[in-house]
Amino acid sequence: MSRFVRQSSYRHVFGQPAKKELVHDNVKISASAWDTNLVTASGKYLAVNYQASGGGAFLVTPLDETGKLPDLFPLCRAHTAPVLDTAWSPFDDSLVASAGEDGRVAITRVDEQILRNAWSGEPDVPDLEPVAKFNAHGRKAGHVLWHPTADGILASASNDVKIWDVSAQKAVYTSDTHADMVQSLSWDFCGTVYATTCKDKKLRLFDPRAGSSAVTVADSHSGIKGSRVEWMGSLDRIVTTGFSKMSERQVYVWDSRDLVKGPVKTITIDQSSGTLMPFWNASNNILFLAGKGDGNVRYYEYENDDLHYLTEFSSPQPQRGMCFLPSRAVNVAENEIARAFKAVGSMIEPISFIVPRKSDAFQADLYPPAPSATASLSAEEWLSGKTAEPILVNMENQQQSAPVAVAAKSYTPPTPAPAPVPAPAPAATPTPPRTASPAPVATPTRAPSEPKPEPKPEPVAATIVEKSTPSSTPASNGSSSGEEVASLRKENEKLKGEVAERDTIIRELELKLERVRAFAKDL
Template sequence: MSRFVRASKYRHVFGQQGKKEYGFDNVKVTNSAWDTNVISASTRYVSLNWQSSGGGAFAILPLPSPFAPLPTGFPSKLPDLVPLARSHTAPVLDTDWSPFNDSIVASAGEDGKAMIWKVDSGAFDGWGLDGWEPQDFDPVARIDVSPRRVGHVLFHPTANNVLATSTGDHHVKLWDLANPESPKSVLGGHADAIQSLVFNPWGTLLATTCRDRKIRIFDPRAGSDPVRVGEGHGGIKGARVVWMGDKDRLATTGFSKMSDRQVAIWETGSLANVKTLTIDQTSGVLMPFWTDNNILFLAGKGDGNIRYYEYEHDNLFPLAEYKSSDPQRGMCFLPRRGLSVSDCEIARALKVAASSIEAIAFIVPRKAESFQSDIYPPAPSAEPALSAAEFFSGKTAPPKLVSLDDGSVFSASGSAPVAPSAEAPAPTPAPTKTTSAPPPAAAPAPVIAVHEEPAPAPRAEPTRSQTIPHDDSTVSALKEENARLNAELREARAQIRNLELQVETVRANARKAAALLES
């Protein structure tokens, strides 16, 4: 049998949908056309970009699980009115949970701001009980990132309180959340909208995909320009990138010039294309997710399929496919330290359908009840390896890992990946539809460098009458005006909340009247 079938302990991995009571119904998913995963999760909570009036908002919910019930009294079918994080003044585009604190989440919005939120453990007390009234969440920090939108937020994998944001003016900015007045590093060189970004496991390098069809790798502490630029997928539609664990490989999804959906593997040193597979010709963006079991999951927006492949010797071997009749609008995977090892669960996805969130567990079928060490490599720990100050001062430390067997924490072995040469690379041809591959390859205070821009055209100096005075009276007047506007904004939000409550009351009365008429 071994002559014809490739040996793999993941060959029979299957996806198991969680029961209805372990998910959520009646969710109101955002209608924003911006391409992100829509949902994000820690081991305790879920954040979902929400469709709401009066600016931008996202929902924070306790984690639905196929193996653990929701908190007592918490409804799996959400009411029409739920507590939201709604301090953004424009639609929320992306959220990300801190890898070191399951109660801290960052959000990004079209209003050009990023916000940090901390979830109180008692935030969900009283849900489902008579007389319960929703109380919105308030941010603990606000960051003025850009005059234009903030498309993505991403926490650093090894340094605590370090956040990366992508902006509508085509920059990636890194922030120290302890001192968020100005970015610690600004990464440029993008000619169009940034479509995705990802850190390597050590957090020393950052990769991006862009609408200009290029892949870029940055050393965030070595300057603003990319250290490597390569040609990506030939199509202009959405491209995503994910780092393939501790390997010197990137995986991307995108489209060919003929609009075929593709997945490709790239060597990080030269950004040479190692392997390209054509998936199909569906129009939905492929969302890639990597697990340290050497498995790459691909979930397509607008279809109900989740394909998964095992990576070995620069090849992607198809394992199986989870199929559903409900198309997904977004998806995320849980941190591996939150998996149920007693059920041989190697990954868990949260799928956003039209009006629901459902959990999907990927399980290796085994009869043994003991811990299966061969399918559970150490997972990223909840302990940071560095502080933000240490990272930006240039220090590098291996990520901390946790054993899923006994919970022991230790540092990863090996050395930090070396940044590729900053010399201009030779042009790399765009991936084609062929599935053939070349021979396998042989087996943190930043330097705040300002991206060089063309010199602006000279402009006339303002006259004395145009010059804005900077005396104390002007500053005091501006502060008073700002306080007045903030008070008006809070009052407007309260009015919106009251109107929503009235609408919900009217709907409830209408349902009661309809039930009485039918009886």
């Protein structure tokens, strides 16, 4: 039997861990139980949530300084409680935001000379000082994320989400309070809307410039453990990871334009207990899945609403957290399409994902333009309602594209069908005496030999047309028309219910098929 192999430039991609001398060792990684990646990277620096006494702190170290970290190393002590999350500005590799259990959000600009002095062994090196602090939330601030196109716009999350104008040091938008703590948030490609997952098992979509309420709310993963959300680059798709009621790890792909209809793709991974951390490589349409407590990293290629499994990187050492380098900073000379930083034990280990090629020339098919380090909008422009795509950079010659202004997409929930309105009861009239039937009106008839067609999914429209045409009977008054409309609405609602039931059965069958495949693979 012949087998057809799907064409892909990334079928043979493999993960290559760094040599021992190129890891970042002697790092006291935070022991906080909060579900976070623990480590984040810019094009120049690495930030790690640090296990520090006397308040909260995180560590920053240059990417090119590897080996054993000095015992006395400068920290950023911007919080009075453990740091829960950090995020680097996409337009400034030295600007980092942090959020902590004290409910504060801090902005820190890295002084490279202080870090270099610490690595050279100089004594009495001062700590890094934040340039701004915000009393952001009444409860712990668990997440922080910069805007992808507007410089100086920052989102922070607790049981609500606030959008900050960093230069003005004030919150410009605040979402309605979620039912519980926000577990994850992600901006779309142009920064028009953002998506959140919450402990109440809901997936929400917000347009902060349109109001504080969620644009759409949909039921997501039904398990009680952590859930994550990641926008799939320039696509109108969102990927979420979470758990089922049976504690199975799941991956959902959603159409962001209509979350209510449910995920368009469902994958069941396994029954491990660690949260799946999703990372989307927008340049290559590859989804990386790293499970907490796992030693492996799975990767899938997205195409036509399907996630095609490529392979996985395996390691005997389980990861506690992970992050990826910005796509613009990978090593194109080595055909590196992505680089991860894995938090394991007391070290941060780089892992390069490489596509093997014989030629030393630039591989254009592996490196489409990537988001650059230049903002396409200022904070004031975004706040005034402007929307633009990220400025892209050519990975071969580092030339940047021109800013492209786009119209903001409208994310509106589907309008529910109106409920059937009962027709008024007709007035009682005496029944006329039965007389001889009039001659029938000539109507086109189907030839006896012509087979009767099978019903199709579109019969509702045809029925409406036929029933709304004038009848040869005298019952064409307003009362009978109202009855026909009510009957058609009732029939329409019934058909909608049957379609929804069919979609549910299809999703259940797809889930069973994935389980059978996973079982067969284990055998």
